[in-house]
Amino acid sequence: MPMLNLLPIFAPMQAESTVLTPPLSTTYEAVIGLEVHCQLLTNSKMFAADANAFGAEPNTQVSVITLAHPGALPKANRVAVEYAVRMGLACGSAITRRNIFARKNYFYPDLPKGYQLSQDKGPICVGGQIPVRAKGFDGTLRDTAIQLHHIHLEEDAGKSIHDIDPNATCLDYNRAGTPLIEMVTEPCLRSADEAGQFLTEVRRLVRYLGICDGNLEEGSLRCDVNVSIRPKGVTELGTKVEVKNLNSIRNVMRAVDAEFRRQVMLTETGGRIIQETRLFDADLGQTAGMREKETMNDYRYFPDPDLMPVVISDAWLANIQAGMPALPRDLYHKLTTQYGLPDYDAALLTEARELVEFYEAVCAETPHYKAASNWLMGPVKAQLSEKNLRDRQFPVSATALAALIRLIDEGTISQTAAQTVFGLMVEQPERSPAELATAQGLLQNRNTNDLQSLIDGVLAAWPDKVEQYRKGKKNLLGLFVGEVMKKSKGSADPKLVNQLIMNALS
Amino acid sequence: MPYRSFRSVQADLANGTTTCRGLVDDYLTRIAENAHLNAFTEVYADEARQRADELDGRRAENPVRIGRLHGMVIGLKDVLSHAGHGLQAGSHILSGFTAQFTATAVERLLAEDAIIIGRQNCDEFAMGSSNESSAFGVVRNAADPERVPGGSSGGSAVAVQAGLCLASIGSDTGGSVRQPAAFCGVVGLKPTYGRISRWGLVAYASSFDCIGPIANTPADVALLLEVMAGADEFDSTVSTRPVAAYSQATLPSLASGGRPVRVAYLIDGVESEGVSPDIRRATQGAIDRLLAAGHVVEPVSLSLLKYLLPTYYILTTAEASSNLSRFDGVRYGHRAQPASGAQTDLVEMYKQSRTEGFGPEVRKRILLGTFALSASYYDAYYTKAQQVRRLVRDETERVFANYDFLLTPTTPGSAFRLGEKSDHTAETDPLQMYLADIFTVQANVTGYPAISIPNGTDSNGLPIGIQLMAPPFAEESLIAMAERMFKV
Amino acid sequence: MKVDTETLYKIAHLARLKVPPEEEGQLLNSLNSVLDWMEQLNEVDTTGIEPLTHMSALDEVDILRDDVVKNQLPRTQALVNAPVHDEQFIKVTKVL
DSSP states (O other): OOOOOOOOOOOOOOSOOOOOOHHHHHHEEEEEEEEEEEEOOOSBOSSSOSBOOTTOOTTOSOOTTTTTOTTOOOOEEHHHHHHHHHHHHHTTOEEOSEEOOEEEEOOOTTOTTSEEEEOOSSOSEEOOEEEEEEEOTTSOEEEEEEEEEEEEEEEOOOEEEOSSOTTEEEEEOTTTTOEEEEEEEOSOBOSHHHHHHHHHHHHHHHHHHTSOOOOTTTTSEEEEEEEEEEETTOOSOOOOEEEEOOOSHHHHHHHHHHHHHHHHHHHHTTOOOOOOEEEEETTTTEEEEOSSOOOOOOOOOEEOTTSOOEEOOHHHHHHHHHTOOOOHHHHHHHHHHTSOOOHHHHHHHTTSHHHHHHHHHHHTSOSOHHHHHHHIIIIIHHTOOHHHHHTTOOSSOHHHHHHHHHHHHHTSSOHHHHHHHHHHHHHOTTSOHHHHHHHTTOSOBOOHHHHHHHHHHHHHHOHHHHHHHHTTOTTHHHHHHHHHHHHTTTOBOHHHHHHHHHHHHO | OOOOOHHHHHHHHHTTSOOHHHHHHHHHHHHHHTGGGOOEEEEOHHHHHHHHHHHHHHHHHOSSSOOTTTTOEEEEETTBOOTTSBOOTTOGGGTTOBOSSOOHHHHHHHHTTOEEEEEEOOSGGGOOSSSOSOTTOOOOBTTBTTBOOOSSSHHHHHHHHTTSSSEEEEEESSSTTHHHHHHHTSEEEEOOTTSSOOTTBOOSSTTTOEEEEEESSHHHHHHHHHHHOSOOTTOTTOOOSOOOOGGGGGSHHHHTTOOOOEEEEEHHHHHOTTSOHHHHHHHHHHHHHHHHTTOEEEEEOOTTGGGHHHHHHHHHHHHHHHHGGGOSSSSSSOOOOOOTTOOOOHHHHHHHHHHHHSOHHHHHHHHHHHHHHSTTTHIIIIIHHHHHHHHHHHHHHHHHHHOSEEEEESOSSOOOBTTTTTOTTTTOOTHHHHHTTTTTHHHHHHOOOEEEEEEEEOTTSOEEEEEEEOSTTOHHHHHHHHHHHHHO | OOOOHHHHHHHHHHTTOOOOHHHHHHHHHHHHHHHHHHGGGGGSOOTTOOOOOOOSOTTOOOOEEOSOOOOOOOHHHHHTTOSSBOSSOEEEEOOO
């Protein structure tokens, strides 16, 4: 098993999470486990060659295999297997070398075969961990490695749509057979914030690996939580409650929070927690029991006789390992060492692979690493939507940004002027920063004669302030400099102006 | 008189005595005359005639460039998917279903100019040994219409027996090609598991199912095997081993005057009281002839013989219970109508559709299989049966370490009367029917190839079959040996 | 092991089958006979024997498909066999 750098990465918080008042948070401990499903970004489905794409017309991405016609047989997608292994390697899991697929038998209209092809014994990845830094319910920040129980491969079901026809459920099988990996954690999470951070990190990882969109709102990432409580110090597990219908990281956190509170309140008032599945109501911020009690299902798992074992040989594993992209923590390390960036910068830039790759492209053309980071974290990011980031549609090119940084460094334009030039670069990507600066008259003016005449004008306009300055109010220098900058439309070199004014008033 | 070998068909096509159209017309006439046998659930009269005309035209233009099955008129058991045609597996639950793709085996037959004349009756979902459990009614043995033809490929075997087509393609999960072939006096082959792609075969028990040809001679069966066999991108369980020239194995030069072989025979086949006296005698007769021809023929016993059937039934019912879950009335097939006025809930719809659509034997096996797989019993039944399966295969392998073939009667008895073993109302022993498979299941449990050829008749004039089994992928020698025995 | 009425109905529910009351007795008998018969397997010593799960040859593993889209069914063909459908969807009774 590869040695992992367990240095946890601080990621900006996604949402506020609960801090419980002392009596409750010191008496009870939340025991939380997560099951996360990730839809894999393959071209075709897990066991059939139909297209695996989002947003197509209903029932246009189907085949006789997907529809479970009599006589149809499954055949496994090689790339889906590789994507699962990639995730396992990224989490430091043990990779199962001989993989069997199993049938999970149950009846539902969106499950054409009457069984789901999944893995039962011997999931493709065993163990592993994902480090997070999060707050407990008592408000203290801690670093933990969230332990994975396993990751397994399976296929998704179709979609049942209940709100198109008042009298019937409409079935769309486009999604049926989509490849999924299911990640199951150990019940080692202890707070809503931990759950949120874990999911954030999973999302980041799958995007880094290029195996999944990581989008909870669109459904490419889905999460169910299992929550139980126990008095602090007790090692036995309490009754577990499953919560479903969580369509954002924020709602996952709110649901964990709500369920923890519910269980604590119930226990405190002498009630009993029932093992059940509850749904999260996002409007009310509460979990609710399901109207139709789900009967305990006997899935009758057995090895699928239509699919041969998938053996991950040494050569194949080495091949997958070699093709792995650099991981967030590796790039974080590179940014803090090779580029000398502070933790905050490194954390922010490594949020997305596309961002850090862009950063490196800029730094290939300029040695001003910190400046590059500042530009990326500020103006570039401000102009960048999620979608554009993923599509690598940056507001300016790496070369152009590097050129802009060079202009500032050379003193050709001031920092202030650069902000304006940046805005122009976004609008007119075909023109270089130098061109744009010149065209707008933003070249930093260092001509002492020009500046002197501006200074004279300003000082003449503010005689009483000049008087106050001479009497001791030295901070009025800023006002004078500001006025000169305004008059020069930002093109004056502020340092030089500062110096000249001081000379003039001394 | 119907043709009894493809060689004679080919000869008469070549010398102009007959045409494809002539052949089809004759078969259609005989099918109509023998409607009471109920061998076909659907006859493709117009389609077959059209195709025949087309083939005759092509042959006239170029007599040399014709497919290897040019002139072969074939029937397909109602478990083989054929695009644009009905597919029902002998069941009400697939009423009205039109197949949307063609089985690989069928595509290969069509690519060689075969003519498909119709869809043949069979036990529902291939579960049965007498063709008495089809939604389309019983099939009758042409040797005696009051008797069963065997099953589940009853219609396929009778069709060849009565000259309603030259060959049939059936499926064999526990003997369903060989047993009816024996009851009807024709030749039936179950190849090695994985030799022929299962893409397009309605699944009964996935790790047992094999497509198998039924014909009048080993030579015809060999040619069909050669055309259908081989690697296929759609089936993950198919073998990629090269396909031998099986049709060459029956050439006169090879079949006669071959070297002596070592044949083991199951002692139960000639000694057990469970085997009818006529069959014991006939089996002994075959043994004696082999000995006289200079072969080594020695008795063996299978210590696990009595466990073959329970192993078979646990595993096949378990796999079937899962394979048949897709028949729920949602995407195709029979969907129960809600009782008038009542808003039927989904679970009710599933139960009603499946209970109405499946016959009693299928429902029973689904229940058995569901039971075997259920959490509390999985290890006791399912796992146990899989372990015994391995032991059976190991023991069979040991037999073949010393012998080239294993010889048994195909069945313990000949064709029984309709209703004799299947009467559900009386307190008849439900196991009686299952015991008919005692000699055939070994080949399915182990995956080994086996062939049944005619071995005379019993005192009632009913056909008797004899079975030869060989090691995996040894169909060439199996067919060659069958040819030698067939000629005698 | 014996199947009692309660178990019979549980299994039937799992398999989404009804047990017509008039068939119940006969079905119980049939099932129990067959199960008794299947229990003969307990006579076989299977200690340490690996269950046989796949019948293809040991070296025929890694049967995998390239990640290429093909062989899709046009929607009309996908829907043509459905008992209830419109131009886009297959329909069933609402899940209550």
